[in-house]
Amino acid sequence: MEFVKTAKIQIHPNNDDIQLLLNSMRAYSDACTFVSEYIFTTKDLNQVSVQKHTYNKLRDEYKLPSQMACNVVRTVIGSYKTNKTNGMNWIFCKYNAPQMTLSWNRDYSINKDKFSVGTLNGRIKCNYDIKGMEQYFDKSTYSFGTAKVVYKHDKFFLHISVKMNISELSDANVTNVVGHDRGIRFLVSSYGSNGKTAFYSGNIVKQKRGHYKALRKQLQQVGTPSSRKRIKAIGQRENRWIQDINHCISKALVESNPKGTLHVLEDLSGIRTATEAVKVHDRYVMVSWSYYDLEQKLMYKALEHGQKVIKVDPRYTSQTCPKCGHVEACNRDKVNHIFYCKNCGYKSNDDRIGAMNLYRKGIEYLVESQSSISEL
Numbered sequence: 001m002e003f004v005k006t007a008k009i010q011i012h013p014n015n016d017d018i019q020l021l022l023n024s025m026r027a028y029s030d031a032c033t034f035v036s037e038y039i040f041t042t043k044d045l046n047q048v049s050v051q052k053h054t055y056n057k058l059r060d061e062y063k064l065p066s067q068m069a070c071n072v073v074r075t076v077i078g079s080y081k082t083n084k085t086n087g088m089n090w091i092f093c094k095y096n097a098p099q100m101t102l103s104w105n106r107d108y109s110i111n112k113d114k115f116s117v118g119t120l121n122g123r124i125k126c127n128y129d130i131k132g133m134e135q136y137f138d139k140s141t142y143s144f145g146t147a148k149v150v151y152k153h154d155k156f157f158l159h160i161s162v163k164m165n166i167s168e169l170s171d172a173n174v175t176n177v178v179g180h181d182r183g184i185r186f187l188v189s190s191y192g193s194n195g196k197t198a199f200y201s202g203n204i205v206k207q208k209r210g211h212y213k214a215l216r217k218q219l220q221q222v223g224t225p226s227s228r229k230r231i232k233a234i235g236q237r238e239n240r241w242i243q244d245i246n247h248c249i250s251k252a253l254v255e256s257n258p259k260g261t262l263h264v265l266e267d268l269s270g271i272r273t274a275t276e277a278v279k280v281h282d283r284y285v286m287v288s289w290s291y292y293d294l295e296q297k298l299m300y301k302a303l304e305h306g307q308k309v310i311k312v313d314p315r316y317t318s319q320t321c322p323k324c325g326h327v328e329a330c331n332r333d334k335v336n337h338i339f340y341c342k343n344c345g346y347k348s349n350d351d352r353i354g355a356m357n358l359y360r361k362g363i364e365y366l367v368e369s370q371s372s373i374s375e376l
């Protein structure tokens, strides 16, 4: 199974090379703005066609090497497509900050000592912070993809996409099943083979979200360009903060379970699509985005730990009795957080019901997968 993640490191070009690198990055972002002008007016998002109309100028005027010219086109098409999937209007994408996207082995390479990159005036090699990168040099498991050089606060950073190739845990080798229900009151409620329930409280997140929301509202009322800039910065800080939380939760979920664990999540892709049309700043987009982020983090951490993740149909998971399977909306008393089965009388805290049902769906999935193996 293939999985892609992004490694972020700081690079340290020496004084002579700083200008070379910066000049190339400026040329790259200027070239992006040029291609963006073409795309903005023509609405052309086809790689071949955009390349055909812009390539000569990218080579002659911006002096970009051939590979980099193609990367520029790819970068800009990517920005417009991202805006489109986020439900944003057709707006002009500007590239003010110096940046550069690089193809592995053509524009850049990296080994345990140096990061090597092609500039418009020859190749340079620089030191970088290897911490956290060591594992990716294991070629049997990882391979490098495109990388992006970013310049921020007088520092250079490299975002490298790393492809991970690990054979996924097979269903026949699953020895433990855990269901994880995601929510607002508890970020995650888990129920597993050992019959135990674990909760990851959502209180801090709820409070802090409220704090960010109030701050945004105040700034919106001010309505100046600088307040709009602050709103954007706050949004980015909030995103990073959610990513940190998701990192911690997924780590805890993976490390508190043995090798051979099957994690069962609700498949919320339907919900994601339903909210895509909603405005970008809408809370629901935020929530679905953070679910998706958690899912991704859990998936790759599970892979690295000999575990796996499946997603199941989310319908009725909070209304179904985990003991007798009876489905009824009024089984659940949302106000008092009590689940009471109208059929068999089973009673429990309602926050664990979703997780118990996901656990049950995980067991059903395994039974089905076993019987399809024995039929072969």
Ligand SMILES: [Zn+2]
Pocket (backbone or CB within 6 Å): 321, 322, 323, 324, 325, 326, 341, 342, 343, 344, 345, 346
């Ligand atoms: Zn029941």
